[in-house]
Amino acid sequence: MVKRAGGALLLSLELDRDADEPLSTQLRAALHKLLLSGDLQPGSRLPASRTLAQDLGVSRTTVIAAYDRLAAEGLIDCKVGAGSYVSDALSAKRPPRPSAGGASEALAARPPPRIARSVEQATAQFHERLPHQPRAFTTAMPAFDAFPLALWSRHVAKYWRTRSELVLGYGDPRGYWPLRRAIAAHLGANRGIACDPDQIFILGGAQEAFNLIGRILLEPGDKVWFENPGAIGARNSFVGSGAEMVPLPVDREGMAVAEGLRLSPDFRLAFVTPSHQQPLGVTMSLRRRFELLHAAEAADAWIVEDDYDGEFCYGEHPLRTLKSVDTDDRVIYVGTFSKTLFPALRLGYALVPPQLVSIFERVASAFLQGVPSSPQAVVADFMEQGHFAAHIRRMRKIYAERYRTLREAARQRLAGLLEVVPTETGLHTIGLLPDWATEEEVARWADRRRITVAPLERFCIAPIDRKGLVLGFSGVPPSAITAGVAILGEVLETLQEMRAERETSQIWR
Numbered sequence: 337m338v339k340r341a342g343g344a345l346l347l348s349l350e351l352d353r354d355a356d357e358p359l360s361t362q363l364r365a366a367l368h369k370l371l372l373s374g375d376l377q378p379g380s381r382l383p384a385s386r387t388l389a390q391d392l393g394v395s396r397t398t399v400i401a402a403y404d405r406l407a408a409e410g411l412i413d414c415k416v417g418a419g420s421y422v423s424d425a426l427s428a429k430r431p432p433r434p435s436a437g438g439a440s441e442a443l444a445a446r447p448p449p450r451i452a453r454s455v456e457q458a459t460a461q462f463h464e465r466l467p468h469q470p471r472a473f474t475t476a477m478p479a480f481d482a483f484p485l486a487l488w489s490r491h492v493a494k495y496w497r498t499r500s501e502l503v504l505g506y507g508d509p510r511g512y513w514p515l516r517r518a519i520a521a522h523l524g525a526n527r528g529i530a531c532d533p534d535q536i537f538i539l540g541g542a543q544e545a546f547n548l549i550g551r552i553l554l555e556p557g558d559k560v561w562f563e564n565p566g567a568i569g570a571r572n573s574f575v576g577s578g579a580e581m582v583p584l585p586v587d588r589e590g591m592a593v594a595e596g597l598r599l600s601p602d603f604r605l606a607f608v609t610p611s612h613q614q615p616l617g618v619t620m621s622l623r624r625r626f627e628l629l630h631a632a633e634a635a636d637a638w639i640v641e642d643d644y645d646g647e648f649c650y651g652e653h654p655l656r657t658l659k660s661v662d663t664d665d666r667v668i669y670v671g672t673f674s675k676t677l678f679p680a681l682r683l684g685y686a687l688v689p690p691q692l693v694s695i696f697e698r699v700a701s702a703f704l705q706g707v708p709s710s711p712q713a714v715v716a717d718f719m720e721q722g723h724f725a726a727h728i729r730r731m732r733k734i735y736a737e738r739y740r741t742l743r744e745a746a747r748q749r750l751a752g753l754l755e756v757v758p759t760e761t762g763l764h765t766i767g768l769l770p771d772w773a774t775e776e777e778v779a780r781w782a783d784r785r786r787i788t789v790a791p792l793e794r795f796c797i798a799p800i801d802r803k804g805l806v807l808g809f810s811g812v813p814p815s816a817i818t819a820g821v822a823i824l825g826e827v828l829e830t831l832q833e834m835r836a837e838r839e840t841s842q843i844w845r
Contacts, residue, residue: 351392359394360401367402371411371422378427382412382420470811472820473742474788475615475764476644477811478675482734487723491714502709509700511538511685512712518719519671519685526725527643528660529669535687537696538707542644542672542684546570549668549686550577552699553605553638561596561606565795567614570607570642579605583797586613590620593627606632606639610658611646612762615795615806619761625658632666639667645675647728648810650736651760665689673715675763676728681711735763741814742807745821753828756807763810766792769803772835773828778805781827787820 349366351359370376383391385399392399403420406412414420470477496503510516516533523529539545546569554560556578562571564583575581582600585592591608606628610620620628632639641658659669672684688696700706718724739759746756746767754767767789769775775791782789789805809817 349392351394360398360405363392363394363398364402364405367406368409368411371406371426376422378422378424380422382422384419469788472787472812472816473764473805473807473809473824474811475790475806475808476675476679477763477808478678479731479734479738479810479813480678481813482731483678484723484727488714488718491717491723492710495710495713495717498713502713505709507706507709507712509704509706510697511536511707512709512716514720515712515716516685518716519687522719522724523669523671523687526728527646528656529687531687532690535690535693537686537688537700538712539684539686539704540682540707541674541679542642542670543569543573545670545684545686546573546640547576548696548699548704549605549638549640549670550574550579552692552695554579555604558604559600559602561591561600561603562797563591563608563613564797565615565792565800566607566797567609567642567644568795570640571797574605574607581797585800586616586618588618589624590618591624591628593624593631597631601631601635603631603635603637605637607642608639608658609642609644611643611649611655612759614642614644615764615766615790615792617757617759617762617765619655620658622655622661625661628658629662629664629666633664637666641667641669643669643671645762647676648732648735648763649761650732650739659687665691668692676724676731677715677718681715683707683711683715735810738809738812738814738817739765741817742809742821745818749821749825750828753825753832754805757804764806764808766804767807769805771803773803773831775803775805777831778827781831782824785823785827787823789824 348370349363351362351366353359355362367382376382382388382403385396385403389396389399403412403414407414407420410425411423412420413423470480513533515538516536519536520531520533523531537545537548539548550573554574554577558577558579559582560574560579561584562574562581563586565586566583571581582596582603584596584599590610590613591606596603596606608620608628610625612619628639631637639658639662643657646657657669659667666689668689669687670684671687673681674684677683686696715724718727742765743756743758746754750756750767752770754769756767757765759765769778775793779789779791789807792800792802792804792806795806812820
């Protein structure tokens, strides 16, 4: 190493004077890297602060501030009148340096990290969740272009002018009380659910609700009745709890309860989306709802009702929620504001039966950080002043128009290529494919043309006898839907021609 009176030669140090980060912080980071890399050996003298300041073209105060930080961390020793030296302690703290090019080889030779067996088993069953790009025909995407952003901004500004302890303090892990009260009132007036605000827990989206439910109610190996096809996020949560999924087919009346009783009468929990089945879109019949409630009572099991987009019904007489006909308090109702408002809120809730309130309170207080107070307070204000109900009414009309656009465009352009199934609820429907088409191939070709269609197979635990695509219609305006249908028609026609050419070539071989 080159030496001089000022100490080690540090010409490799570079500082960016245009960066937002202070020069003293940059200098401390650069020296820290040199010290830990082994380029400066223990006992080596560092340049005097005045000398290094001249070399780097900075003030001596900047160098002294960096040296003081390093000395406080124990990386250098500053001796009055004798200079600053690399600490001898670094010889013990610093890991050995790998040879040139040996770092990647050392990592490759290292055995994989040991993780919890339950996580290792669960991740093997996880399914990748769907993309959420705002384009035709992305699912679960609200209409950002129709959101009342100016009105929302005024409520946000009003909140940040309130008392500092409310704005900046710790929130209740169970959720902001005015929001819980507002949700209870909304459920009673609009979803047919009579409940107490104490039964409602505000969480970081529906996914956190599923995680919490699984953590509290499921033991490894417990049987969970699950719609097949069904919601990917909820499935991942219950699999992560170690539960055994029991896939049940979905027919025109919803989950096949009789098949569940045949396969696993001793189930611990059932997961359903009765208002608008995810992804097939059917509405669970009242008869089937009663069958499920009776089965849960007989097995002493719980039911999780995911009402993810049930607010958006386009028919005249929508069925009420499963929770509204639950007389034995078996149903845990999960709702979310990701579809009714916007997903960046990360705001959902669980309405739990009275007998579970105390355990949910204890777990929430012990493990949950709580959702930030700011979005909760803004949503509470939005609901209490009637803006939420008005927004839902307006969005129903917008989504109904977008659905009609999809249906009419499909009738004109996709006849014989894709059968779009009618729906009266929600933000998506499905299209059934002809025998010659494959879901994954259509999805890949559609993605290349900048539209999104999700294969039904992605939602399945076990194979089903249908082939189709999930088509979201809520996230883009009618013009984009019409254009998307035209592109999808071109994709299907191209694949149909390719299929015919392959079959012809095989005949002539």
